[in-house]
Amino acid sequence: MTEPTNSTASGSSPGKILAPTYEGDFVLDKDLALECGCTLACPTLHYAVYGRLNAARDNAVLVCHALSGSALVGSWWPEVFAPGAVLSLEHDFVICINMLGSCYGSTGPGSVNPATGESYGPDFPLISVRDNVRAQARLLDSLGVRSLRLVMGGSIGGMQALEWSIQFPERVQRGLIIGVSPLGAMGLALNHLQRQAIQHDPEWDGGRYLSQKPPRSGLSLARQIAMISYKSAPLFNERYGRNPNRSGEDPWANGGQGSGLGGGLIGGRFDIAGYLDLQGRRFIDRFDANAYLAILRTMDTWDPLRGYGSPQEAFGRIRARLIFVGISTDWLFPAPEVKRFAQVIRAAGADAEYREMASDHGHDAFLAEQAELVRLLQ
Amino acid sequence: MTEPTNSTASGSSPGKILAPTYEGDFVLDKDLALECGCTLACPTLHYAVYGRLNAARDNAVLVCHALSGSALVGSWWPEVFAPGAVLSLEHDFVICINMLGSCYGSTGPGSVNPATGESYGPDFPLISVRDNVRAQARLLDSLGVRSLRLVMGGSIGGMQALEWSIQFPERVQRGLIIGVSPLGAMGLALNHLQRQAIQHDPEWDGGRYLSQKPPRSGLSLARQIAMISYKSAPLFNERYGRNPNRSGEDPWANGGQGSGLGGGLIGGRFDIAGYLDLQGRRFIDRFDANAYLAILRTMDTWDPLRGYGSPQEAFGRIRARLIFVGISTDWLFPAPEVKRFAQVIRAAGADAEYREMASDHGHDAFLAEQAELVRLLQ
Numbered sequence: 001m002t003e004p005t006n007s008t009a010s011g012s013s014p015g016k017i018l019a020p021t022y023e024g025d026f027v028l029d030k031d032l033a034l035e036c037g038c039t040l041a042c043p044t045l046h047y048a049v050y051g052r053l054n055a056a057r058d059n060a061v062l063v064c065h066a067l068s069g070s071a072l073v074g075s076w077w078p079e080v081f082a083p084g085a086v087l088s089l090e091h092d093f094v095i096c097i098n099m100l101g102s103c104y105g106s107t108g109p110g111s112v113n114p115a116t117g118e119s120y121g122p123d124f125p126l127i128s129v130r131d132n133v134r135a136q137a138r139l140l141d142s143l144g145v146r147s148l149r150l151v152m153g154g155s156i157g158g159m160q161a162l163e164w165s166i167q168f169p170e171r172v173q174r175g176l177i178i179g180v181s182p183l184g185a186m187g188l189a190l191n192h193l194q195r196q197a198i199q200h201d202p203e204w205d206g207g208r209y210l211s212q213k214p215p216r217s218g219l220s221l222a223r224q225i226a227m228i229s230y231k232s233a234p235l236f237n238e239r240y241g242r243n244p245n246r247s248g249e250d251p252w253a254n255g256g257q258g259s260g261l262g263g264g265l266i267g268g269r270f271d272i273a274g275y276l277d278l279q280g281r282r283f284i285d286r287f288d289a290n291a292y293l294a295i296l297r298t299m300d301t302w303d304p305l306r307g308y309g310s311p312q313e314a315f316g317r318i319r320a321r322l323i324f325v326g327i328s329t330d331w332l333f334p335a336p337e338v339k340r341f342a343q344v345i346r347a348a349g350a351d352a353e354y355r356e357m358a359s360d361h362g363h364d365a366f367l368a369e370q371a372e373l374v375r376l377l378q
Numbered sequence: 379m380t381e382p383t384n385s386t387a388s389g390s391s392p393g394k395i396l397a398p399t400y401e402g403d404f405v406l407d408k409d410l411a412l413e414c415g416c417t418l419a420c421p422t423l424h425y426a427v428y429g430r431l432n433a434a435r436d437n438a439v440l441v442c443h444a445l446s447g448s449a450l451v452g453s454w455w456p457e458v459f460a461p462g463a464v465l466s467l468e469h470d471f472v473i474c475i476n477m478l479g480s481c482y483g484s485t486g487p488g489s490v491n492p493a494t495g496e497s498y499g500p501d502f503p504l505i506s507v508r509d510n511v512r513a514q515a516r517l518l519d520s521l522g523v524r525s526l527r528l529v530m531g532g533s534i535g536g537m538q539a540l541e542w543s544i545q546f547p548e549r550v551q552r553g554l555i556i557g558v559s560p561l562g563a564m565g566l567a568l569n570h571l572q573r574q575a576i577q578h579d580p581e582w583d584g585g586r587y588l589s590q591k592p593p594r595s596g597l598s599l600a601r602q603i604a605m606i607s608y609k610s611a612p613l614f615n616e617r618y619g620r621n622p623n624r625s626g627e628d629p630w631a632n633g634g635q636g637s638g639l640g641g642g643l644i645g646g647r648f649d650i651a652g653y654l655d656l657q658g659r660r661f662i663d664r665f666d667a668n669a670y671l672a673i674l675r676t677m678d679t680w681d682p683l684r685g686y687g688s689p690q691e692a693f694g695r696i697r698a699r700l701i702f703v704g705i706s707t708d709w710l711f712p713a714p715e716v717k718r719f720a721q722v723i724r725a726a727g728a729d730a731e732y733r734e735m736a737s738d739h740g741h742d743a744f745l746a747e748q749a750e751l752v753r754l755l756q
Contacts, residue, residue, distance in 0.1 A: 188648045233562060233712070
């Protein structure tokens with residue numbers, strides 16, 4: 001539970017890593033009724049806090065992590081805590097809660113299903129963003145936190161931040177929603193490709209694989225598909241271009257006639273291929289395939305209007321001041337769509353500002369260029 | 379060999395399908411020395427012709443097909459032959475030659491290797507775009523065609539068209555190069571993902587699978603990855619949006635607890651997922667996995683400057699009048715890069731014009747919106 005992770009980021013964050021004030025588990029004392037109609041038996045939420053709740057109980061901030069992130073926000077978003085940045089270890093009480101479905105401590109497909117005594121595996125139910133937010137509210141209740149001065153997150157973390165503002169309008173003063181809008185058809189397509197990469201791996205075995213024999217090649221390919229949507233063509237061109245792989249392979253090598261290079265059909269890799277393979281390898285050592293599938297569905301199904309009659313009815317509930325951040329080269333959640341989404345929310349009567357982050361880093365910019373993000377928010 | 383195919387297109391072309399004047403095989407009387415250093419023993423080129431060579435032998439046009447296309451250009455590009463369009467069945471002698479490495483009649487990985495008496499499989503060597511062009515020149519020699527009034531193609535077909543203009547400057551009067559520039563890092567990344575999808579399928583078996591037991595799930599996923607790069611986010615949003623799959627699936631369905639829906643980790647599909655699955659299924663019935671791998675490498679390795687000291691030295695050879703066409707929503711070969719590429723070629727002293735096709739169809743527009751393409755070229 002203490003492994004530092006970058007949510008969607010490939011690279012590591014520069015600067016120091018902050019240790020939490022406390023890291024531990026909260027077990028819900030009741031089953032969680034899910035939007036899909038199932039229940040999740042008394043789930044565990046793994047969480048970390050930084051700083052301390054003040055006597056007035058008005059300094060709490062909730063940070064929501066992205067797909068493959070963990071509760072250790074001080075490890076993957078350290079520059080957001082820099083002096084004068086967005087958060088203050090001295091003045092804020094920062095809470096970050098691992099998502100349900102994840103493999104970093106909260107109840108997920110790898111957890112034991114009390115009904116069977118075995119891990120959930122493919123029986124793990126669909127958890128929505130709203131389900132997560134409702135469970136998180138119970139944890140905040142237990143910490144004595146009624147009001148959040150800020151809830152913030154990028155990507156699926158931003159989905160949670162907005163859902164908090166809608167579901168618990170009286171508890172949220174400000175919201176910071178980065179690089180996200182409801183997933184469009186292209187985003188759904190990318191998730192469908194990733195899902196298949198895992199499903200097609202025979203080691204996945206319908207989700208019933210043993211932890212020591214996971215679907216490594218499938219999860220690696222899924223991560224690599226995701227990486228192309230997290231980054232940008234300009235960044236890839238600048239960093240990798242058409243260079244041969246830096247390990248010394250030759251894309252013109254002809255592996256036919258038994259050279260051991262995998263035949264003339266494969267051959268030596270370009271540098272971008274070596275980079276992607278490395279990202280895949282790193283990921284399979286730190287993430288679980290079923291957890292990945294679970295959170296893809298959480299992302300796919302997010303619809304903040306679900307159950308409301310109109311945008312006015314849903315977004316009109318919001319009392320928080322919201323800032324939306326679009327990233328100029330984001331391909332997964334294009335900046336124009338984030339901007340349009342903020343406009344829809346403002347048109348529904350909420351206080352929603354839009355700012356744009358100029359970056360070549362694509363969707364990943366909120367993790368890869370933290371100093372830029374902080375500057376934009378100051 | 380008579381199956382009509384759409385090169386990269388998913389949909390079928392509207393309008394009538396034209397029958398070729400002749401369709402057959404040409405066998406090179408010598409081995410083909412390849413750029414990679416290997417030789418290909420007396421390869422076969424499968425080709426089709428439309429119309430007749432006139433007495434002056436000055437009405438020949440060469441059309442080069444895209445990745446999964448065939449020699450039957452009248453089937454996949456019929457509107458280019460419409461009255462007053464780009465080509466004329468009455469006045470032109472149109473030749474289209476299946477690429478080496480393909481599974482539509484020319485020598486490819488599924489062909490018999492005369493050295494072993496068995497199919498090449500993974501021993502099939504790397505064939506470059508230039509290798510293809512040199513082989514095609516021999517076929518044109520045999521047809522008595524010395525001069526081409528036009529050579530044209532989209533995607534990898536455009537790579538061949540430009541390479542023709544460089545390698546045989548005295549034989550090409552005009553070139554039409556659509557939706558293509560040397561593949562950048564993002565394009566190489568997409569091809570790397572597709573390659574892995576096939577390689578990871580255990581049925582691929584290192585490329586030695588039997589034709590009756592091909593790597594279906596791997597090739598299907600590869601095709602689906604390609605489809606997202608052939609289309610565009612606006613088109614997907616307009617056509618599929620966030621709709622549930624039209625067959626009646628529910629993306630909110632919870633398949634857990636033995637419902638047969640693949641567990642809560644998978645669930646019902648969105649419409650875009652149903653579309654992609656259908657494209658994958660259709661493709662595995664008409665294309666071969668090793669042929670796909672072979673042509674990916676042909677695309678990856680294309681570098682028109684290879685062997686030349688400078689752009690001037692390579693592109694300065696060109697005598698043809700070239701028109702480059704970029705497609706406004708092309709993600710695989712972005713229009714700004716096609717434009718920049720045309721500028722580089724013009725700066726090297728060639729006659730290179732750039733035109734842009736406004737379309738929501740992405741890279742596929744040259745096949746999906748043929749009437750628009752024809753209008754742009756008139």
